[in-house]
Amino acid sequence: MADTALEQLKRSGKIVVVGASLAGLRAAETMREKGFAGSLTLIGDEPYEPYDRPPLSKQVLLGKGDAEHTALPRRRAIDAEWRLGVAASGLDMAARKVLLADGEEVPYDRLLIATGVRARAWPNEAERELDGVFTLRTREDGAALARSLNAGPRRVLVIGAGFTGSEIASACRERGLEVTVAERGDAPLVGALGGVIGAVAAELHRENGVDLRTGIMVTGLEGDATGRVRAAHLSDGTTLECDVVVASLGAQRNTEWLTGSGLGAGPRGIACDAGCRAFDIRGIVTDDVYVAGDVARSPHALFGYQFLSLEHWGNAVAQADTAAHNMLSESTDRRPHLWVPAFWSSQFGVNIKSVGVPSMGTEIMITQGSRAERRFTGVYGYQGRVIGAVTFDNSRWLQFYEQQIEATAPFPPPFTTVDRRSDGQRPIPADFPDPSVPTHGPTITLSGYSPADRRITFTPAGH
Amino acid sequence: MSHGILSQILDYANRANPYPLYEELRKTPVFHDGTGPYVISTYYDIQSLLHDPRLSSDSRNLAATAGDPLAEDGGEEATALPPSFLKLDPPEHDRLRRMTNRPFGPPHSPRRVDGMRDGLRDIVTGLIDNLGDTEGIDLVDQFAYPFPVTMICQLLGVPREDEARFHVWADTLAASLDPDPDSDPAERQRSTHDSRMELGMYLAGLIEERRKKPGDDMLSQLAVGHGPDDSMSTMELLSTAALLLIAGHETTVNLITNGMLTLLRNPDVLAQLRQDSRLAVPLVEELLRFEPPVQLLPQRTPLVDIEVRGTTIPKGSSMWLILASGNRDPGRFKDPDRFDPHRKDIQHLGLGSGIHSCFGAPLARLEAQLALSELARRLENPRLLEDPPPYRQNAVLRGPRHLRIACDGIRPA
Ligand SMILES: Cc1cc2nc3c(=O)[nH]c(=O)nc-3n(C[C@H](O)[C@H](O)[C@H](O)COP(=O)(O)OP(=O)(O)OC[C@H]3O[C@@H](n4cnc5c(N)ncnc54)[C@H](O)[C@@H]3O)c2cc1C
Numbered sequence: 111m112a113d114t115a116l117e118q119l120k121r122s123g124k125i126v127v128v129g130a131s132l133a134g135l136r137a138a139e140t141m142r143e144k145g146f147a148g149s150l151t152l153i154g155d156e157p158y159e160p161y162d163r164p165p166l167s168k169q170v171l172l173g174k175g176d177a178e179h180t181a182l183p184r185r186r187a188i189d190a191e192w193r194l195g196v197a198a199s200g201l202d203m204a205a206r207k208v209l210l211a212d213g214e215e216v217p218y219d220r221l222l223i224a225t226g227v228r229a230r231a232w233p234n235e236a237e238r239e240l241d242g243v244f245t246l247r248t249r250e251d252g253a254a255l256a257r258s259l260n261a262g263p264r265r266v267l268v269i270g271a272g273f274t275g276s277e278i279a280s281a282c283r284e285r286g287l288e289v290t291v292a293e294r295g296d297a298p299l300v301g302a303l304g305g306v307i308g309a310v311a312a313e314l315h316r317e318n319g320v321d322l323r324t325g326i327m328v329t330g331l332e333g334d335a336t337g338r339v340r341a342a343h344l345s346d347g348t349t350l351e352c353d354v355v356v357a358s359l360g361a362q363r364n365t366e367w368l369t370g371s372g373l374g375a376g377p378r379g380i381a382c383d384a385g386c387r388a389f390d391i392r393g394i395v396t397d398d399v400y401v402a403g404d405v406a407r408s409p410h411a412l413f414g415y416q417f418l419s420l421e422h423w424g425n426a427v428a429q430a431d432t433a434a435h436n437m438l439s440e441s442t443d444r445r446p447h448l449w450v451p452a453f454w455s456s457q458f459g460v461n462i463k464s465v466g467v468p469s470m471g472t473e474i475m476i477t478q479g480s481r482a483e484r485r486f487t488g489v490y491g492y493q494g495r496v497i498g499a500v501t502f503d504n505s506r507w508l509q510f511y512e513q514q515i516e517a518t519a520p521f522p523p524p525f526t527t528v529d530r531r532s533d534g535q536r537p538i539p540a541d542f543p544d545p546s547v548p549t550h551g552p553t554i555t556l557s558g559y560s561p562a563d564r565r566i567t568f569t570p571a572g573h
Numbered sequence: 574m575s576h577g578i579l580s581q582i583l584d585y586a587n588r589a590n591p592y593p594l595y596e597e598l599r600k601t602p603v604f605h606d607g608t609g610p611y612v613i614s615t616y617y618d619i620q621s622l623l624h625d626p627r628l629s630s631d632s633r634n635l636a637a638t639a640g641d642p643l644a645e646d647g648g649e650e651a652t653a654l655p656p657s658f659l660k661l662d663p664p665e666h667d668r669l670r671r672m673t674n675r676p677f678g679p680p681h682s683p684r685r686v687d688g689m690r691d692g693l694r695d696i697v698t699g700l701i702d703n704l705g706d707t708e709g710i711d712l713v714d715q716f717a718y719p720f721p722v723t724m725i726c727q728l729l730g731v732p733r734e735d736e737a738r739f740h741v742w743a744d745t746l747a748a749s750l751d752p753d754p755d756s757d758p759a760e761r762q763r764s765t766h767d768s769r770m771e772l773g774m775y776l777a778g779l780i781e782e783r784r785k786k787p788g789d790d791m792l793s794q795l796a797v798g799h800g801p802d803d804s805m806s807t808m809e810l811l812s813t814a815a816l817l818l819i820a821g822h823e824t825t826v827n828l829i830t831n832g833m834l835t836l837l838r839n840p841d842v843l844a845q846l847r848q849d850s851r852l853a854v855p856l857v858e859e860l861l862r863f864e865p866p867v868q869l870l871p872q873r874t875p876l877v878d879i880e881v882r883g884t885t886i887p888k889g890s891s892m893w894l895i896l897a898s899g900n901r902d903p904g905r906f907k908d909p910d911r912f913d914p915h916r917k918d919i920q921h922l923g924l925g926s927g928i929h930s931c932f933g934a935p936l937a938r939l940e941a942q943l944a945l946s947e948l949a950r951r952l953e954n955p956r957l958l959e960d961p962p963p964y965r966q967n968a969v970l971r972g973p974r975h976l977r978i979a980c981d982g983i984r985p986a
Binding site: 459477478479483485487507508509510513525526527528529 | 621624625626627628629662663664667680876877879927928
């Protein structure tokens, strides 16, 4: 075989992965599977080997599993050099080097960035330092929060009713703890699934004994003399006594370390092409820097080539796989990452799943089951086509709706289905909040403009 | 496409090895010979149709002209037993299946099946101890049949002594799924009807007793009923009980027998299993792919015209999904005709998929794992006396009627 640059890379090249979690690990495994025999370095700022996050807000808070025991199962040995507990602090693209916080430099031939997101902290610094104030993203967060729930607090306050906040509230109720949820929007999950489904989620909260307060902001937290949180002040002028507070305000992308590197990285993530190759700030695609997972932002053909950032487990796995494949392939053998977004959550005993991009939808139709029974399928429509779907305890049908999204099938669906009820005969407005009004963070961020959307005028610079 | 391939599949002469016919069938992924059912035979098509909400399992949606040789279902209405959840769509299906699941599986009875492990092992041990003359064992009559039957009786709370009575009914009802070309349809319909009636009356009596004096068995718990869905009506309870009893009879028997037959045809695998009983878990999965006890689902009909691979299947048509063919689809599985218990990629269709996926799967798996690993461990030098063995008539619930084997002796338990 000809000794191409690619063969050389595979045999003795240096690949560096920054972000040693789900996407980083899966990419590394794929690279070895594809016969990469060179040196592989995984850099992670957390001191642990890769672990799984979804159980943190589910089993761990219920006391059914330890935060320490959520290590990700390995699909194969990867024979990597692990640099754990040290953050990457910079990138020199010209010299092909990653700079570490401890001053070391790690050279690469190919770089994969999988630094994910972090929890958005409670904005007031003094208040977030109070004992009893938490966020939930890492294993340490999970362990600490579980401990504080074990201690039997009198009242937990969850700020933000997105998926994570709702799961935390659900876990509290399952343990018999009093919990208040304060949500700036009109309903839980409204940013991800819209008001029609948000209303169902709100009922779910209330029926399960959550003190749900919507249209409310927490304006401040108050501590006692020992520095423990004891109350929260709400925008309606009331004060709520609570001894545990979880700020569940969505996520921020871990891209600061790339500032000044010239890579197209910012608060919305790192822009890349459909093949996971990162763009530089000039909009030119790089050849040696790849991106995967929560930190990536890539255009999707099914959704008008809008750039999607997804905080979805399955996306991290699939995108890591594609990135790894492409890193080790000739340009003609590369594959696009065209994964149809899919997400799951479980709360209050209900299994919630979604596919596609519900938040792009303007209308929704309940095609099966009923909202009153909390067992249904809702299909989202956008400009006359199916763009997303959500199921509550109805996930066995989801595959079909995923195919409908892939086939850009018409909306409303023109056919009968089993279990169609009278309230599912017609689409209704999906009722998403105005995107300029912040709610809790959604798990899908759409960015970039659709070509139909001529909002900016381009004025080329004079020569 | 050879003509009459469906009748060849149904023809008893091809029962021992229908797989070449399935291979032929897959060349026309949506097969329809003008009058009969629409037959779907490739993996991905079956898989996606099992998740397609436009497909109904309720035979009341079948057009009168659907022309399905398996669908002479008059027997059901005549007995006035309502259809079991196997033959219903949501929301009725979901409600009944959910209620049935309460005493059987998670989240309400999370350890029920696993808790049966010791009991199952005792039955297996007893049956093997009593195999008798090792020069002529009929593994079906002496082992594969009595084992699951004893178990389903215990689970449901049906007296094992009555087995002789409901054995006949169960046999007749299972046979009603099969269009035996040699039998007189009117006669068959009559005997199906009678069997359902008698089985219904028998179960009604039992349920009455359980209502008065509930035990720990599933019938008692279903009869008493609790939970947000309320309880089942007596008629619903009867058809559910009949479904469980028959499904508990006629499928695991074939899984175990097919399993032993396959092992005896693959002595290297049998030896591996004897060495390490943990192999039983992946082995049973591969078996469910390779020789599934339910070969095809004849019970689907579209609610509207649907398109599959460019063919429009009209509303109300009868559709058959050939699970066993999908399981051997080279478009899905590498080297599909090879029995390989070490296969990693094994998302088979052997237990169906979607909302009707096999209700008893956890129990069936456990029974087959225990049965096969114990047989492998205890039978010394087992060998087939007849290959292929004689099969049952049934093309849907396919399996050997007898499996004659011999061995040099029986190792102690
Ligand atoms: C509580 C919780 C529940 C969830 N539940 C679900 C669910 O039910 N369903 C679902 O689909 N998804 C769920 N998710 C989302 C899912 O966990 C993420 O999509 C997934 O973890 C993304 O993987 P990733 O590798 O891209 O990023 P991450 O898992 O965030 O990993 C990024 C890693 O990079 C490290 N890092 C960051 N910056 C640097 C740096 N400069 N140098 C070195 N290392 C760095 C981070 O510390 C982290 O370890 C949940 C997430 C959380 C937190």
